[in-house]
Amino acid sequence: MNAALVLRCAGRPVARYTAGADMARDHSPRPCLHPVTTLAGVRVTDLMPADHPHHLGVGVAVPDVAGHNFWGGRTFVRDRGPTELDNHGVQRHDGFTLRAPDGFVENLSWTAGGRVLLRERRTVATAVLSDSAWALDFAFSLTEVSGQALSIGSPATNGRPGAAYGGFFWRAPKEAAAPVVFSADADGEEAVHGSRAGWVALAGPGWTLVFAGASEETRRDPWFLRAAEYPGVGSSLAHDRRLPVAAGATVVRRVVTVVADGHLARAEAAALVRKAVAA
DSSP states (O other), X not given: OOSOEEEEETTEEEEEEEOXXXXXXXXXXXOEEEEEBOTTOOBOOOBSOSXXXXXBSXXXXXXXXXXXXXXXXXXXXXXXXXXXXXXXXXXXXXXXXXXXXXXXXXXXXXXXXXXXXEEEEEEEEEXXXXXXXXXXXXXXXXXXXXXXXXXXXXXXXXTOTTOOOOEEEEXXXXXXXXOEEEESSOBSHHHHTTOXXXXXXXXXXXXXXXXXXXXXXXXXXXXXXXXXXXXXXXXXXXXXXXXXXXXXXXXXXXXXXXXXXXXXXXXXXXXXXXXXXXX
């Protein structure tokens, strides 16, 4: 990817996509979306924040693929804790098969230890929902190509309770107050984190993000959510056990995110999710 790709919705630029090839190795270089904005131009992503420099806007990040770190930063090692290891992988942009103002289809290679472990097909699209909300449809498929079965893990599966991050991940900007957290039937970070809610929401000053699993497999994955420490939401591939990927097998996930100006009430969030997933 020689230049940034700008995504548009309702005629307005709403996201910038870059390859990330020039990032530091310990960030696990990878393509990402940043900045992402509301239709009114409010920024709702962060890139390399001081608290976690390896958090890169919106993308796919996995801390443990057969022992290789595609998340960035330190690796959680059982009985040792967070440890600096020379095990970082790279998601390499191999090319677009489709590029349009409202989306793209991309091929990537997940490379570590001198070999390609996974090949990914990523599909990203925008859709207008109202005059103050739009949807980001983000789907990815990971295919094992090394010829050997592998498994995907997380700090939680390696011994750190509550830290089942890894998969689709959205880092929101950290502001003076933590964002409000809610789902269809719960309120607060403690209640929503680790749940298998149909959708979960973060609401900050002037914006709301509503995340929904848009496939049966994705809806089975619990949500990883942080608000007080830093604002971020992900869909956990490896929550309480490692996810096995047989030789040649493919893992597919799809998350649709409503990006709205203002604070959405629960009923408004639910209605926009229904429209976004059906779009």
